[in-house]
Structure formats: C-alpha cells, structure tokens
Amino acid sequence: MTAPVFTALHQALGDDIVVAGDAIEGRYLGDWVVRAETTRVAALVRPRSTEDVSAAVRICHAHGVPVVAQGGLTGLVGGAAPVDGCVLVSFERMTGVEEVDRAASTLTAQAGTPLQVIQDAAAAEGLFFPLDLGARGSCQIGGNIATNAGGNRVIRYGMTRDLVLGLEVVLADGTIVTSLNKLIKNNAGPDLRQLFVGSEGTLGLITRVVLRLHPQPRSQAAALCALERYEQVVALLAHARASLGGTLSAFEVLWPDFYALVAQPESGVAPPVAAGAGMYALVEALGADAVADRAAFERMLAGALDTGLVTEGVMAQSPSEVRDLWRVRDLSGEFPRLLGASVGYDLGIPIGDIGRFVDACGRALRERWPAAKTAFFGHIGDSNLHLNLVVQDGAQPQAELDAIVYGLVREWRGTISAEHGIGLLKRPYLGHTRTAEEIVLFRAIKHALDPKGILNPGKILEE
Ligand code: ZN
Numbered sequence: 001m002t003a004p005v006f007t008a009l010h011q012a013l014g015d016d017i018v019v020a021g022d023a024i025e026g027r028y029l030g031d032w033v034v035r036a037e038t039t040r041v042a043a044l045v046r047p048r049s050t051e052d053v054s055a056a057v058r059i060c061h062a063h064g065v066p067v068v069a070q071g072g073l074t075g076l077v078g079g080a081a082p083v084d085g086c087v088l089v090s091f092e093r094m095t096g097v098e099e100v101d102r103a104a105s106t107l108t109a110q111a112g113t114p115l116q117v118i119q120d121a122a123a124a125e126g127l128f129f130p131l132d133l134g135a136r137g138s139c140q141i142g143g144n145i146a147t148n149a150g151g152n153r154v155i156r157y158g159m160t161r162d163l164v165l166g167l168e169v170v171l172a173d174g175t176i177v178t179s180l181n182k183l184i185k186n187n188a189g190p191d192l193r194q195l196f197v198g199s200e201g202t203l204g205l206i207t208r209v210v211l212r213l214h215p216q217p218r219s220q221a222a223a224l225c226a227l228e229r230y231e232q233v234v235a236l237l238a239h240a241r242a243s244l245g246g247t248l249s250a251f252e253v254l255w256p257d258f259y260a261l262v263a264q265p266e267s268g269v270a271p272p273v274a275a276g277a278g279m280y281a282l283v284e285a286l287g288a289d290a291v292a293d294r295a296a297f298e299r300m301l302a303g304a305l306d307t308g309l310v311t312e313g314v315m316a317q318s319p320s321e322v323r324d325l326w327r328v329r330d331l332s333g334e335f336p337r338l339l340g341a342s343v344g345y346d347l348g349i350p351i352g353d354i355g356r357f358v359d360a361c362g363r364a365l366r367e368r369w370p371a372a373k374t375a376f377f378g379h380i381g382d383s384n385l386h387l388n389l390v391v392q393d394g395a396q397p398q399a400e401l402d403a404i405v406y407g408l409v410r411e412w413r414g415t416i417s418a419e420h421g422i423g424l425l426k427r428p429y430l431g432h433t434r435t436a437e438e439i440v441l442f443r444a445i446k447h448a449l450d451p452k453g454i455l456n457p458g459k460i461l462e463e
Pocket of ligand 1: 150151379386419
C-alpha cells in the first residue's frame with residue numbers, strides 16, 4: 001500500500017529523489033550496530049539541496065509523518081535507525097566542500113560530505129581538520145555534528161562541537177535557518193548552533209556546515225608506555241601536559257585485558273612493550289617544530305622513566321613507527337575477530353576515579369559471569385572509558401549487562417555516553433546521567449522546535 005506522504009513527496013520531488021518504502025535497500029535500515037525494529041518505511045528521500053530537504057520536511061510535517069535523517073550510518077546506538085512509518089532523509093548526495101577560507105581558517109561543506117574528504121580538503125590548503133575516527137571514510141560531517149562525535153584528539157582540539165562555527169538547518173516545519181557564521185567571536189545572543197550539535201536529528205536537520213580549521217601539524221611524536229598502576233597513569237597525564245607545552249594530542253590508555261589481546265599471536269601486531277605490566281598508555285604530541293618537539297618529547301619520556309612513573313617506554317623513531325603504535329590502540333576495531341561478538345560501552349567517569357571504577361566493574365561482572373572476557377581502554381585524557389565484553393557463548397544478555405554497568409556509572413557519577421550518543425540503545429538509562437530537571441528542560445526545547453514530534457521520535461527520549 002502506498003502511503004499518502006509518499007504520493008505527495010513523489011509529486012513534489014520526483015522519481016530521482018523519492019524512493020518508495022518497499023524499494024529501499026537494506027543498508028538504510030540500521031547503523032553499524034542496531035537494525036531497525038521496523039521495516040515499515042513510507043519513503044526514502046535523497047535530496048540534492050537544502051531546498052529539497054526543506055520541501056520534503058514540509059510535506060512530512062503536513063502529514064504528521066516522522067522524519068529520520070541519515071548520514072553515513074556508522075553510528076553505534078541506533079540514532080539513525082528507521083522508526084515505524086517514517087520517511088528517511090539520506091544526505092548521501094549532498095556532498096562537497098564549498099569553500100576553504102584561508103584567512104578565516106574555515107571550511108564550508110554540505111552535510112553529507114564524508115569526514116575524510118573534509119580532512120583532505122583542509123590538508124590541500126595546508127590546514128588541518130582535527131576530528132578523526134575509525135569511520136572517517138564512511139561517516140558524514142552532518143552526522144558527526146548531529147552526534148557531537150569525539151575520537152582520539154579531543155584532548156587537544158575538543159569535541160566536534162568545538163570545531164563547528166556555523167550551521168544551516170531545516171526545522172521541523174521545513175523552515176531553513178541559515179547561520180553560516182565564520183566568526184570565532186560572535187556574542188549576538190545565545191548560541192543557537194549548539195542546540196543542534198549532539199541533538200541526534202531530534203531538533204532539526206543539518207544541511208550545511210562551517211568548520212574551524214587548525215594549522216597543519218609539522219611534527220608528530222608518540223610513545224607507548226608501560227606503568228604499574230592507574231594512579232601513575234594520572235600522574236603521567238599531568239606530567240605530559242605540563243612538559244609538552246600544549247602539544248599533547250592523544251592520551252590513550254589500555255588495561256592489561258586489552259593488552260593481552262595485543263600480545264597474542266592472532267593480533268597480527270607486534271607488542272611494542274612486554275605484556276605483564278599493570279597499565280599501558282599511548283602518548284602522542286603534534287607540534288610545529290620537528291627538532292624542538294622531538295627533544296621535548298624525549299625529555300618528557302626520560303623524566304617519566306627516571307622518576308619510575310613509567311617502567312618501560314618505546315618511542316616511535318619514524319612516521320611508520322608512529323603508525324605501528326597506533327595499530328595497537330586501533331585493535332579495538334578488530335574485537336569481532338579477537339574477542340568475539342562483544343557488547344560495547346562508551347562511558348565517562350571522572351579521571352581520578354577511573355582506575356577504581358574499572359576494578360569495581362570487572363569485579364561485579366565476574367561475580368555474575370566468572371568467565372567474562374573484558375577489554376577496558378579509553379581516551380582517558382577526556383575521562384572517556386570504553387569497555388567491550390563477552391560474558392557467555394552466543395547472544396549476550398544485553399539488558400542484564402546494561403543494568404550492571406550503567407548502575408555502576410550512576411553510582412560513580414559518570415555518563416552512559418561520552419561520545420557515541422544515546423539513540424535507541426541507551427534511552428532507558430538517560431536518567432542515570434541527566435537530572436529530572438535537565439530532561440524536563442530538554443523536552444521543553446524539543447516541544448518548542450518540534451511541536452508535532454516528527455523529528456526522529458523515540459530517540460534520546462522515550463516518547
Ligand atoms: Zn572512542
């Protein structure tokens with residue numbers, strides 16, 4: 001049966017842009033983790049311009065039909081998964097960098113532009129867009145902004161929200177709000193763009209973006225360090241921050257359960273330091289002066305070794321060795337092969353407490369499942385802890401695991417999402433992280449911008 005909204009969209013936008021619900025390819029029906037609970041989709045719209053997006057949303061608004069925006073579908077929490085009877089709006093055709101402004105150090109692009117294309121366009125002008133994640137080739141900048149993506153270099157350059165200067169968005173009734181600001185300082189009233197950053201498609205659809213660029217780094221130094229205890233990791237972080245003069249660009253920490261996966265032959269990676277230490281840290285600095293930066297990094301590492309903070313440290317001697325060190329951290333992308341079909345968590349805990357949290361969490365899991373296999377790691381400089389785990393053969397008891405892990409997160413005053421978002425998966429636990437008053441305020445903003453509740457309903461908040 002053809003939905004009336006399909007007929008109206010088809011009349012307005014034509015065959016090229018509007019695909020009937022029953023003709024949609026399976027790839028639009030979920031993200032990397034979550035498949036749609038429904039396959040009943042009224043239509044897929046593949047706009048070529050902001051005006052197309054506006055026309056489509058206006059029609060959905062008139063019909064009271066849900067609209068789900070889709071970027072590269074690389075999310076991990078079901079934020080872009082279809083909801084029953086919805087119209088999907090895919091940004092895959094709205095790609096392209098429109099301008100790099102060297103004087104302002106900004107880049108203007110359409111929302112569907114892949115992250116890697118943006119990184120390359122900035123580099124071609126001698127500039128640098130620091131947001132970086134494993135999905136760089138597939139994820140789109142509009143989705144990065146809608147989810148306020150994090151990644152490895154947040155410690156130096158901030159989250160995505162710190163890299164967004166301007167946005168163009170389509171509101172729930174189809175109104176286009178163009179705010180393609182290039183100014184670093186613009187205090188003309190509240191900062192409306194930040195409303196849409198991290199809103200996961202529930203407040204508006206991002207169509208174009210202005211990004212803040214940084215100077216291209218001219219030096220890169222990295223070391224993998226072994227330490228005895230978590231307290232020393234915190235001390236190393238402070239030492240690296242103080243002695244690297246603002247060039248510290250990554251501080252990635254691996255617990256022994258993760259490093260055991262690295263050290264086994266199946267990993268395909270040569271472990272840079274011996275297994276058996278209490279903790280491991282990958283420290284990276286990006287700077288502007290290859291010789292001076294290298295000397296400063298060597299002094300930092302030597303100081304940490306001399307004082308016994310670090311028991312063993314291996315510093316990369318070439319760009320290819322830097323890449324080798326990152327391969328150790330990036331083995332998290334190989335968990336399906338190394339750990340099995342694991343459940344993943346993206347937690348935030350105050351930095352000083354993370355070591356004790358990991359101990360408590362591991363203990364609670366092993367009390368319930370003595371053979372539980374865990375891998376703890378994270379962007380500890382940003383208080384962001386990841387956990388992947390397998391507790392039994394076959395399907396994992398997700399609900400029971402969530403109750404244990406998120407229960408501990410609430411006790412330790414952390415967050416259930418540091419960088420992946422809430423989407424569908426974490427909705428039931430939003431109250432573990434946000435106060436009742438914060439949720440009431442968010443509902444009021446949602447109602448003001450989307451009174452009919454058509455934008456990505458049932459995401460972040462339960463309806
Ligand atoms: Zn991460």
